[in-house]
Amino acid sequence: MNLYEKVMSLYPDLTTEDFINGRVYLRNDSDGRGDYICDWQHPDFPRPTQAQLDALDA
Amino acid sequence: MSRLNVDQIYTRTGTGSPAIREMPVFSVQRTIDQSITTNTYNKINYNVVNFDSNGYWSTSDYRYTPLIPGYYVFNMQGLVAGSSSVPTQMIASFYKNGSLIRTGNRIVLPSAPSSSSAVVANSLLYMNGSTDYIEGWIIAVAGTPYVFGSEVNNYFEGYLVRPD
Helix, strand or coil: CCCCHHHHCCCCCCHHHHHHHHCEEEEEECCCCCEEEECCCCCCCCCCHHHHHHHHCC | CCCCCCCHHHCCCCCCCCHHHHCCCEEEEECEEEECCCCCECCCCCCCCEEECCCCCCCCCEEEECCCEEEEEEEEEEEEECCCCCCCCEEEEECCCCCCEEEEEECCCCCCCCCCCCEEEEEEHHHCCCCEEEEEEEEECCCCCEEEECCCCEEEEEEEECCC
């Protein structure tokens, strides 16, 4: 499960516009370090914690 | 009245603006597939230098850091395909100094498109000639996207139009 899929599993009501317009700003610098949350400005959903994201790997 | 001859235009004549021969131009390409993540801004690692007049393109960081200050035109195109399903939306964009600064056209396709699509971005940007750098990025929505390796479809180019 990639980061986008994890975020969507936590907040299934997020929309494509949230990701494109930067309210939920996911980035991959293509430097081998993978996807990460660059910024989170969504007014209704709080930024997930690393623990929440890690739990989805289990 | 002094006159400027053609030889002076093509060669540096002292301080001031660079001569035409020294005006930087570059063109790089992505020739092998690059996986990207859905709904995530992904930097494109352009792996082949077509030409780079002043050697400002970094083949390790995949970014252009011009050392002559001024206004530059940048163009990029990315061909996005899907390994098992093609994305339904995509946008090409420029990042200056690691931050999104310009986006290009946004392609919105019907659901379950069957073929790849190319997105482009063009912009005129000021570069300070020391620390400013520019990169090409893409975001794709849905599907299992990847940048299709193709030297004719994936390119990033730029040139100085007005020295500072």
